[in-house]
Amino acid sequence: MLKKTMLCYSKELVLNETTLLCQNEKMLFVMAYLCAILTSFPAFSAVDAAPVKQAPILSELFAGRKVKEIPFYKSKMSIFPSGFASFDRLNEQMVSSETTDAFYLAKDDKKISPTLVPNITAFHLSRVWIEKYTKRRVKPNNEMDLATILLNYDTDPYDRGLVLTLGETKLREGADMKSAALKTIPKLNYFIPISFEKGFIKILFQGKFGFIDINDCISKYDFAKFAFSFKSKTNTWEVVLRREFDHLATDKNESLHLAEIKGLIVDQKLAYAYKENEHYPKWTSFKLVKEKSKPWMQSSIKGHGLIWWQRPEVEILAKNTISIDELIKKDIYSVSFQADNPKKGLASADGVYITEDGQNWSEVAQFKDYSGPVYYYSDLLIFVGNYRSVDGGKTFENYIQVDKVSSAIAKSTGVVPKKIQITKIKVQKPYNVVIDVHTGARKVRLKSPIFSQEWTQVKF
Numbered sequence: 461m462l463k464k465t466m467l468c469y470s471k472e473l474v475l476n477e478t479t480l481l482c483q484n485e486k487m488l489f490v491m492a493y494l495c496a497i498l499t500s501f502p503a504f505s506a507v508d509a510a511p512v513k514q515a516p517i518l519s520e521l522f523a524g525r526k527v528k529e530i531p532f533y534k535s536k537m538s539i540f541p542s543g544f545a546s547f548d549r550l551n552e553q554m555v556s557s558e559t560t561d562a563f564y565l566a567k568d569d570k571k572i573s574p575t576l577v578p579n580i581t582a583f584h585l586s587r588v589w590i591e592k593y594t595k596r597r598v599k600p601n602n603e604m605d606l607a608t609i610l611l612n613y614d615t616d617p618y619d620r621g622l623v624l625t626l627g628e629t630k631l632r633e634g635a636d637m638k639s640a641a642l643k644t645i646p647k648l649n650y651f652i653p654i655s656f657e658k659g660f661i662k663i664l665f666q667g668k669f670g671f672i673d674i675n676d677c678i679s680k681y682d683f684a685k686f687a688f689s690f691k692s693k694t695n696t697w698e699v700v701l702r703r704e705f706d707h708l709a710t711d712k713n714e715s716l717h718l719a720e721i722k723g724l725i726v727d728q729k730l731a732y733a734y735k736e737n738e739h740y741p742k743w744t745s746f747k748l749v750k751e752k753s754k755p756w757m758q759s760s761i762k763g764h765g766l767i768w769w770q771r772p773e774v775e776i777l778a779k780n781t782i783s784i785d786e787l788i789k790k791d792i793y794s795v796s797f798q799a800d801n802p803k804k805g806l807a808s809a810d811g812v813y814i815t816e817d818g819q820n821w822s823e824v825a826q827f828k829d830y831s832g833p834v835y836y837y838s839d840l841l842i843f844v845g846n847y848r849s850v851d852g853g854k855t856f857e858n859y860i861q862v863d864k865v866s867s868a869i870a871k872s873t874g875v876v877p878k879k880i881q882i883t884k885i886k887v888q889k890p891y892n893v894v895i896d897v898h899t900g901a902r903k904v905r906l907k908s909p910i911f912s913q914e915w916t917q918v919k920f
Contacts, residue, residue, distance in 0.1 A: 532769040536756055543764055550769050551593070553759040563607045565731060565746040572739070572746070574606060579746060580734040582683040582726040583609050585624060587652070588616040595861045595913070610728065610748065611755060611771075617688075617723045617911045621680035623661055625649045626734055626742060629677075631670035635660035642670050648735070653679070656718040659706050674706055678732060678743075681718055684708055686725035686911070689716050697725065697891050697911060725911055780823040787813060787821050793831040794884075798838065806836040806853075812844055814853050826856055833885045833895075841910075843885050843893075861913045865897065868915035869904050877901075894918070 530550060531541035565572040565579065583589065583606075588597050592614055625648060630641040635657040643665060651663040651672075660671035684700040687708050692698070699711040707715040733744040756768050790809035797805040803818040808831050813821035827844055835843040842849040848859035862880055870876045877899035884896040891910040896903060906915045 530769055530771075532759070532761065532764070532767040534764075534767060536768050538768075542767065543761070545761060545769075547771075549761070550757065550759045553761060554757050555760055555766070556758045557608055557755055563610060563748045563750055566749045567740070567744070567746050571749075574731075576737075576739055577733050577744075577746070578735050578737060579731040580624070580678065581606065581609075581731050581748070582615050582621070582680050582728060583613065585621045585678070585680045585683075586615050586619055587621060588619040589613040590616050593858060595858070606748070607755060610750075615680075615726050615728060617725050619680075620653070620721060620724060622650045623653050623663070623672075623677040623679040624734070625651075625672065625677055627676050629672050631663070631665050631668065631672060632660070633670060635662070635671045637673070639671070642668055645672060656706050678734065680724055680726055681708060681721070682732065683726035683728075683730050684724050685727050687716055687721050688723040688911075689720045690722050691720050696889075697723070723911065781820050782813065782823075784815075784819050784821065791831070794834045796834050796836040796886075798836050800838075804836065804839070806834045806842060806844070808832055808834045808844070814842075824853060824856075833882055835885045835887060837887045841887070843887075845882060845885070860895070864913045865895075865906065865915055868906055868917065869897065869899060872917035873899075873902070873904070875899075875901070 529544035529546055531544050532550065533540075534542045563574065565574055565577060583600065584602050586600055589600050589609075590597055590613060592612055597616060598613075625645055627647045629645050629647075631643040631645055632639040632641055634640075645665055649665075651661070651665065654662040654664065654669070656662075656674070657671065659674050661674055661677060662669065662671050681703050684703070686697040687700050687710070688697050698708075698714065698716065700716075701709045701711055703709075704715070706718050708718070708721070709715060729748040731746045731748055733740045733742055733746070736742050756770055758766055758768055761767050787807060787809065792807055792809040795805060795807040803816070805815050805818065807813050807821065808827070810829055810831055812824040812827035812830055812834060814824055815821045824844070826847075830845070832845045833843075834845075837843070840850055840852050842853050842856075843859070844856060846858060846860035846862070847856040849856045860882070865880055866877055869880075877897075879898075879900045881898040881900075882895050883898055883903075886894050887910065888894050888907070892907045893910050894905065894907045896905050898904075903920075905918050905920050907918050908915045
């Protein structure tokens with residue numbers, strides 16, 4: 461159960477609400493854009509105009525703008541709301557949620573109820589979860605229904621997780637099938653992996669150290685999409701295709717031993733059948749698909765008692781689309797094109813607009829009135845201020861943790877910043893996020909690995 465969401469920093473994250481772009485800068489934008497289209501290579505990745513006025517410090521922020529209040533209802537059947545409150549207030553006072561059938565299993569284009577197939581996800585094999593809105597690390601609660609978990613939590617990329625025995629297996633003295641069997645381990649037992657050796661996992665069971673066959677287990681490694689190796693010479697996250705015995709096969713035809721893995725980015729929408737049933741055999745894989753209906757949350761609000769509310773959906777509004785000519789007429793703060801395809805881009809100009817063809821720009825609903833830094837890295841990875849999308853702009857989640865940025869600045873400069881104003885964001889290979897921050901007294905540049913929040917100061 462979430463208690464708090466969306467970090468509230470005493471001076472808050474301040475993103476420029478308005479800037480003026482002079483005619484010469486607009487001409488530069490047009491010329492650079494046309495040049496990028498003609499040469500099929502972007503002439504620049506971002507245009508950042510200097511603000512002519514200081515944005516006010518906001519008491520509440522949601523994607524760089526004032527938090528819009530969410531309607532709440534006396535019952536789920538109510539036609540009209542009985543009041544309005546901020547997301548923070550509703551979430552802090554949340555007492556329960558109903559997310560029944562919010563997700564279903566999909567296999568070969570078939571829709572399957574999760575109750576029909578005993579399934580397991582990477583969340584169930586984690587030792588740590590991360591709250592989506594606060595980014596706090598918390599202990600897993602596998603008694604929650606899967607929909608609630610998927611809606612409210614993420615897996616920790618530096619938690620290598622647990623292993624689960626899917627079948628009865630032997631605890632052996634050594635990492636060898638010929639080694640003496642010390643004990644018999646029943647199926648569906650969780651263990652912390654101590655090491656991986658010759659296709660075996662070293663564990664502690666009933667006070668005895670021993671080895672179990674990796675083929676009898678499932679782990680977070682079976683859900684891996686990206687992996688970071690201790691022995692990586694390029695310091696990059698590698699794309700994982702599949703697990704092969706005690707290695708991870710990558711898209712570069714490399715093989716990473718499980719013992720070398722430092723971090724894992726998993727497919728959180730992947731599930732496996734973890735035991736035999738009448739419908740599908742063990743190890744069958746499924747995709748988790750979200751139902752169109754949204755879950756209901758119940759909170760206790762002073763003066764209203766128990767009320768019901770729903771999280772606002774975040775998606776691109778295709779209805780509000782403008783042309784490139786209309787975009788140029790706006791006060792553009794920042795614009796960024798994809799390096800491999802300059803027809804795809806992102807711009808902020810009293811709102812955020814995204815394009816697939818370079819001509820028609822659709823407004824992103826979450827960022828009304830926003831003027832701040834944006835960065836279009838790839839078809840999947842997009843940044844808007846302190847928010848990040850990993851599905852090409854369909855949804856955005858809070859990414860930059862303000863408290864960690866503040867701590868990194870205080871550690872490097874010796875002064876706690878009075879404010880945090882992100883003025884520029886970009887991605888540098890291999891997989892580092894770089895941000896420029898104005899603290900009120902100085903400008904600071906920080907970088908962090910893309911899948912973590914380990915900010916350090918770097919030179920301009």
